[in-house]
Amino acid sequence: MIIDLPDTTTSQVAKNLVKAREEGGVVALGRVLTLIIAANDDVAESAIDAANDASREHPMRVIVLTTSDGEARLDAQIRVGGDAGASEVVVLRAYGDAASNEESLVTGLLLPDAPVVVWWPREAPEAPAASPLGRIAQRRITDAATADDVRAQLEVLGRTYVPGDTDLAWTRLTHWREQLAAVLDQPPYEDVTGVEVRGSAASPSTALLAGWLRLALDVPVRWAYEPVDEWAHGIKSVRLTRSNGDILLERPVPGSAVLTQPGQPDHELHLPRRTLRECLAEELRRLDPDLLYGRVITEGWELLEAPEAVA
Known part of the structure; x- marks a missing residue:
């Protein structure tokens, strides 16, 4: 009616x-x-x-x-x-x-x-x-993804952050964070010594994922934006460097990712871009402040170096 x-x-x-x-x-x-x-x-x-x-x-x-x-x-x-x-x-x-x-x-x-x-x-x-x-x-x-300059928008969000604030660019990372956490929970339990994150220049999630990994692992994080004509949306890849070899989680095409680990066959994973409905529903599940997002948008963002240029 x-x-x-x-x-x-x-x-x-x-x-x-x-x-x-x-x-x-x-x-x-x-x-x-x-x-x-x-x-x-x-x-x-x-x-x-x-x-x-x-x-x-x-x-x-x-x-x-x-x-x-x-x-x-x-x-x-x-x-x-x-x-x-x-x-x-x-x-x-x-x-x-x-x-x-x-x-x-x-x-x-x-x-x-x-x-x-x-x-x-x-x-x-x-x-x-x-x-x-x-x-x-x-x-x-x-939703920082709707801004014309996503880096500038992230800086504003970090500067004005108050507990209770959140951004859908962070919510879109849930499946990426789950996959990376699951990989690191499996043997061999070797320390990660370096991280590289690549993603779209139009995606603030690229920087937020880099900031989260910088905080969680306390290691240097390199991050770079892919040229727009090669990758239109979202995260493209995350590389975790350990002494026994690199772990690479890469999304070569939208919706599908490949996990490569030393000594194991490649695993193809379903990793689609999350819908607006999914992101909103997730945010409404918790009405207490998302303190991890707060740390990432403030501390994690400040710890990141400038993104590398990709030809």
């Missing part, structure tokens, strides 16, 4: 939301959190689709806030039932002066006594925790 509310107020939206739940037989008691999506119209629908998919694991109330110039006005749309997955979605489009106070627009629509998560699918404030929406949230999700 979809209810359009042109030129409305947040109190009217709240009343219509209660009415829609009662008429549709939907209850709010099973909602575990409020997810606020701050997005422009061009990415709002894809973000809603990802949230609806994630809601099957995390039933929630989704508040989508878009702001634009123009005469002061608030338009809203309520989606419940099959149009909202396992969530209930409130889309707020604020114009002109009506968009000047983002916090007041959403406060009356938050679920009582439930955690609040804010997600910026594209442009995020320079200091998310200090922003009007960030101040009312326990978790704040950004």
Whole structure:
């Protein structure tokens, strides 16, 4: 069910939301959190689709806030039932002066006594925790991969980091980190003496993986960006150097990786690029601060040397 509310107020939206739940037989008691999506119209629908998919694991109330110039006005749309997955979605489009106070627009629509998560699918404030929406949230999700200059964006994220911040560029690394940790948990248990990470220049995950390995292994880490015309997205390879030979985890084509280890046959692994829905669902599983991400974006980033140039 979809209810359009042109030129409305947040109190009217709240009343219509209660009415829609009662008429549709939907209850709010099973909602575990409020997810606020701050997005422009061009990415709002894809973000809603990802949230609806994630809601099957995390039933929630989704508040989508878009702001634009123009005469002061608030338009809203309520989606419940099959149009909202396992969530209930409130889309707020604020114009002109009506968009000047983002916090007041959403406060009356938050679920009582439930955690609040804010997600910026594209442009995020320079200091998310200090922003009007960030101040009312326990978790704040950004995506450095959408920035024009990913290195500059990582520097900003590290400089402004506050516990509760996280970034989807870090979430996309989960399977890479799992594979590398599994390899190092197997004999022979020899120390790693060096690391090399290669990936796309458009991927902040390259630097974050290098920073994580620098912290975890406490060894020098070389990292380099592959030319864009050779590798379009994500991590390409990780090489771990040990005295008995190198371990190489390489993704020669999207979706598939090859693990090469001394004295063993090559292993082909399924290592696809993670979907937006998968990354969002993972972030919503934990509402406490991701302290490891905090260390990587601050300490790990500062320990890295500049990336090497690749011809």
